[in-house]
Amino acid sequence: MADIIIDFERRARCGVEEAIFCASKSTDQIEKIVKLGEQQQTSLLFTRLEKSKYALLSLQSQQKLDYCATSRTAILNGVVEIPQVSNSPIAIVSGGSSDASVCQEVLRTLNYHGIGATLYEDVGVSALWRLTNILDELNQAKLIIAVAGMEAALPTVLSGLISQPIIAVPTSVGYGVSADGQLALNACLGSCAAGLMTVNIDNGFGAACAAIKMINSFTPQ
Amino acid sequence: MADIIIDFERRARCGVEEAIFCASKSTDQIEKIVKLGEQQQTSLLFTRLEKSKYALLSLQSQQKLDYCATSRTAILNGVVEIPQVSNSPIAIVSGGSSDASVCQEVLRTLNYHGIGATLYEDVGVSALWRLTNILDELNQAKLIIAVAGMEAALPTVLSGLISQPIIAVPTSVGYGVSADGQLALNACLGSCAAGLMTVNIDNGFGAACAAIKMINSFTPQ
Amino acid sequence: MADIIIDFERRARCGVEEAIFCASKSTDQIEKIVKLGEQQQTSLLFTRLEKSKYALLSLQSQQKLDYCATSRTAILNGVVEIPQVSNSPIAIVSGGSSDASVCQEVLRTLNYHGIGATLYEDVGVSALWRLTNILDELNQAKLIIAVAGMEAALPTVLSGLISQPIIAVPTSVGYGVSADGQLALNACLGSCAAGLMTVNIDNGFGAACAAIKMINSFTPQ
Amino acid sequence: MADIIIDFERRARCGVEEAIFCASKSTDQIEKIVKLGEQQQTSLLFTRLEKSKYALLSLQSQQKLDYCATSRTAILNGVVEIPQVSNSPIAIVSGGSSDASVCQEVLRTLNYHGIGATLYEDVGVSALWRLTNILDELNQAKLIIAVAGMEAALPTVLSGLISQPIIAVPTSVGYGVSADGQLALNACLGSCAAGLMTVNIDNGFGAACAAIKMINSFTPQ
Amino acid sequence: MADIIIDFERRARCGVEEAIFCASKSTDQIEKIVKLGEQQQTSLLFTRLEKSKYALLSLQSQQKLDYCATSRTAILNGVVEIPQVSNSPIAIVSGGSSDASVCQEVLRTLNYHGIGATLYEDVGVSALWRLTNILDELNQAKLIIAVAGMEAALPTVLSGLISQPIIAVPTSVGYGVSADGQLALNACLGSCAAGLMTVNIDNGFGAACAAIKMINSFTPQ
Amino acid sequence: MADIIIDFERRARCGVEEAIFCASKSTDQIEKIVKLGEQQQTSLLFTRLEKSKYALLSLQSQQKLDYCATSRTAILNGVVEIPQVSNSPIAIVSGGSSDASVCQEVLRTLNYHGIGATLYEDVGVSALWRLTNILDELNQAKLIIAVAGMEAALPTVLSGLISQPIIAVPTSVGYGVSADGQLALNACLGSCAAGLMTVNIDNGFGAACAAIKMINSFTPQ
Amino acid sequence: MADIIIDFERRARCGVEEAIFCASKSTDQIEKIVKLGEQQQTSLLFTRLEKSKYALLSLQSQQKLDYCATSRTAILNGVVEIPQVSNSPIAIVSGGSSDASVCQEVLRTLNYHGIGATLYEDVGVSALWRLTNILDELNQAKLIIAVAGMEAALPTVLSGLISQPIIAVPTSVGYGVSADGQLALNACLGSCAAGLMTVNIDNGFGAACAAIKMINSFTPQ
């Protein structure tokens, strides 16, 4: 049996593309997938591709990929960026600048699927004025993706101020009891604010996919 | 200071109403809230009201409330049920009949907010034919709420078969490693299927609120 | 050796009295301690005395004790209540009415040691207006004791709004990931707001003792 | 006392050979064991021998060993590979290409003990067609070894489709709630599908040993 | 949709029957299933049916069921017991008499599926002579099911003495670090003895199903 | 096979007798063991026999047993009590009166095996004078058994003051982070004081057995 | 939106300055913040800045910062050190020399905010004489910050000897059950000594902030 089977029909069937999760793949496997994508003349999105692993790929593969070190994503033959505008359907909000990596994974995944979004970073609740400053803009979006680490109070507070659906992305920012994001995750899940939806720790890709499905399903075509 | 402050404006501000979470409240406190609701001539939704605690309320309070033992919810002055039709915007799917309590909490909360839904119970993945039997119907919904306990493979399998957004509700059904639903919760969060959104264990109310916000935000008004 | 040794000098040595923690004590042991207190003509504070265990004490003991079921405390020969005034040195703030038991343990312990406090209940962050409504009053206190369960965002948000020291008391309110208060505890400890001080889950007695020591140490005598 | 005692009679007594678990052994200890095996003219299987540790062995030892970096195994004087045929008694099935390391450990251990197996990789449940494509072939095996990480729904789904015994091998593939394979492990153990048998996380060697014992015990000799 | 769908074809498809897991089912649901079984003139196996819940069933249902309080199982219209003989294909071995409930669940499930087994109780490793006394008899079985709680050393020790495949069933016997069987579970999974296969804590039903599949698959028909 | 096999030779072989751990045994099983002991004219020690379970035994069995509700132990035909003297070889020291149940289990087990001990209760470190008061007496013992719950600082502090070997028995006294004794257990194991030996939570029986073996081994006979 | 928003008004609003938590920030982000601070002519405190990350900053940034490798802090334009005197309002007490990093973080943070403190290191309870030697000096402080790892008995013992408020800072010193400081944290929270206040593991910065707020609030200005 072939040891790698790309599910090229996933976008048609599930609304989002299969992404290549690189964290547990060898560079040999990644090379093989890049070639497969080339042969099929398809676009591919690679996630969790650390800078150090990317650097071990062949120069040929490196050149074919649009790589972003902050988000640890690489794109083959795909849309790389959609300019941010203020009336995007999706607003990405983050608690602190330490969450930048996850925010960029959200943004790159959305853009890759042809959907624009606006990013509001560093508006955590320890300085509420930063959040209230942008409430009017947030209210113009149809969906909020809230990215936060540590005690992750941001999605809870947001949820008490606006009526849009909110996808919470807990991040592994913090130390001690933060437990690599477990506290942030539980804070989103156990929030007193009704209706938060949560994804895995640091799972910017997953939050973006959820958003894409939501927009596809609810937007008349 | 008054020891109970109902946030009567929450529906206007956040899209969903404040619910009265009864698990940690004394019967005295619940009585007081029922009276407050009566005085304000408002509707109220009570969640996690165990049958045994309901039975300790005054007869007067009991009679004012529409109580449902399966879902452990009670409704004061509100919409109690919307007949299930096959083309509802929301499909609720559950893995087994043990998940009935959570499913009913989802359904009652949706109906209370004026939104209809169709319920498909006992379609877990250990007998895939039960799931494939209803795929066509599920494809007509705009949103799936998938309720599952134990290893909770249902949302993952569903997510590979359809393109609608899915809110996963892990339940505390199981024993041993199920750890009161922690396994089901992690299985939803850690799923290989991209785009699942998850709520707290047994949190049918939360899943319904998320669905309501989604519909409100994306449906032209 | 005697099996019970009361540390009657603790107030002189440590600033707070020894309390009788009843959760793991038999009714026989509690009876014996009540008698010991009577003989020594001293006051005593009993904590975690469940209503059902109190009911099993001899009528004689019951009558000697001022018992409060909400806070699960009993007082022998001591100050039971100090009227609440608006300019107390200590403000107790709670997220929801489900935290009432812990709030009352704080208040009773403070009053027993001769210190007044003002209680502000049900001002959780899912409705921020309830909190901003009382900010001016809170600013007149020298110390805030913030009591909150679930994701316990209250102490974090408070800490970003005022400059007073805050003792956070996580409570066991919640379900699923709340894990009997472990989430609330970690949220207080792992907060992005600098300077929160935290005590054990539901430990209203401990928070009160910390407050007493603080006031004793910093107030010129 | 000698500090290393190889249990050369284990195959006779227990049906499978003692393997040398290298993860906690120093290179000195491994060298010593290679020499011992040479002296006894016996075959030996080394597991969890990381590439970096193998590289620190003497050139002499390296040359005696058949080393496989993917599976982290080395073989001294033993059968290294049995060609894969379609009617092997054992089918190894994996969820994704990230599970390759564990799959190869299973395969190499089986082959070393003289048992053939067929490997079907990358057939996870997020694309069920990959699995249904091979159901007929799987039905010809007597035993399935199912290797899966993340939420590990694969063994559960398989178990609902076929009647053969299944040994589930959870892998450490994933992040966040995957908790280094703990989620996959629990998902196998807590599965709603009756009759799954599970081994430790990433324990391809153990799964192979179980399979060998099963075949030895049930096959007339 | 019907809220209960029995998978009557499971035995044909998967080799073992669907069992009715009663722990999270209401008595109403159990009554309904008993009636369904009656109507279909099929046999049914109910597991985790506590004595107190069984007592709440209608007298009619109670009389139709063959109930066993030790194993918490009930059987409708099925084989209830196969006499124990010394040359059964399966030997069930338990560490202590506290494991009786799980042992009986294994035995009843096997018998219900038409397979005999011999039970050896109370042969834990703290008195090895009890185990060595029966080694010859154990060697005549084709498969061992080892049931043990606390530190669960029994499966490990057995695995070093005999060559048959062993399914380990950890039980929740113990206290403190036993953590409701988590220690026993991990001891089976993390054993130094190669080839143990493990099921969930107290999962006698699952171990029996695994055994049945093994026998069905390997026994020429 | 008989379902209960008493290891009557254990005292000869291991230095301590087998005790009947009653927590997971049915009353039927306990009755059977009492009868077995009677028939063999042997003495037996029963542990973890809750008052409520003892009350369900036949009157005949109850009368044969010397039952102690505090320690939850019962003795058949054995030595029940050895008067406490000040120069016993063993000193039992406890942090608080809540630890009484465990202390009595230690004492009864020692006495049953013919060994005297002196008990010093309620000498926890929050009032160090209680501990320093008895240091001279403790120094006359050959072995200290230190029983403590909550943060269990007692064994650590003791270990810095005296040179005798110390067996620490963590207890489940406490709440919140105490986690049913897990904190006390870890505090004993992770102590900065070198040489503490620890047993399972609330395991007074185990600590006594360790002490008995120590005395038997080191005392010339 | 700007990706970094410094909350320059925090000192005025909350009593303590925003610190730049560097653990999850890229060197690019840190450089940017240094420049921002320069432009605003403000002082800034950087925490968790590992030596290896500091070394990657531009020489220009390095020269502007007063860096301390022990405490992993850097200060831009701020007060770096206040000479230690014996009558400081704050005494910092540590269990062992391994806690030096956390102690220095406390001290540097206090000094940066203009508050002096005296440091007493290596006075853990395994040698109580080291602690009793300094009790008189400690009694002259208004507040104790107690830093301890492993089983962290120090804050508990201190709390039984003096009446000042104590902030406990658990450290990650230890191994095995210490679990990166989780044991020390729980020992502080679960202490039998009433009134301890606790911060996150290794959170010297947080303890200092709490102390600063306390002094600001209680000291007449």
Next chain:
Amino acid sequence: MADIIIDFERRARCGVEEAIFCASKSTDQIEKIVKLGEQQQTSLLFTRLEKSKYALLSLQSQQKLDYCATSRTAILNGVVEIPQVSNSPIAIVSGGSSDASVCQEVLRTLNYHGIGATLYEDVGVSALWRLTNILDELNQAKLIIAVAGMEAALPTVLSGLISQPIIAVPTSVGYGVSADGQLALNACLGSCAAGLMTVNIDNGFGAACAAIKMINSFTPQ
């Protein structure tokens, strides 16, 4: 205050010397302590001194220390080794050669304190004949120190075979559910064998100290 205070009187007071735990100490601190020991002309034992940290010490310090890489210990001016004889009072028994590091820490600590011991390695229970081979020799010791990782069945099995006191030292050998030794630790604590005494994971030093105290206390002097 001096930042390092060596407790030179600990041997007199507690029976064992203070050891210098190097894991969390900087090389500067270790250098300082070596010098302090030299000045005081005392002997010192350093534990957890990794080879890589030792290599960073000054050549002068390196030469003064007797360093052992396997046990990660270094000795200044002390007894380094006592020849092993068969009738030592202490027998050290280990499950596998992977436990060598911990065994050597036990042995070096005992020898440093002037006590001889005999070491029996690699006698784990997966091959019981290795253990029964040495039972006669073990029976001549007064105390057994049993070192084992993974499921750590060795101390349990030993405890059923001999009557000497046993100190169990769980090791971090293993993977997956072994959880860095947590499984081995719990298996020792939760053992069905009465009277095991346990120390922290990998804590060979602690086990040796316990043994020394035992011998000192029970041996007539």
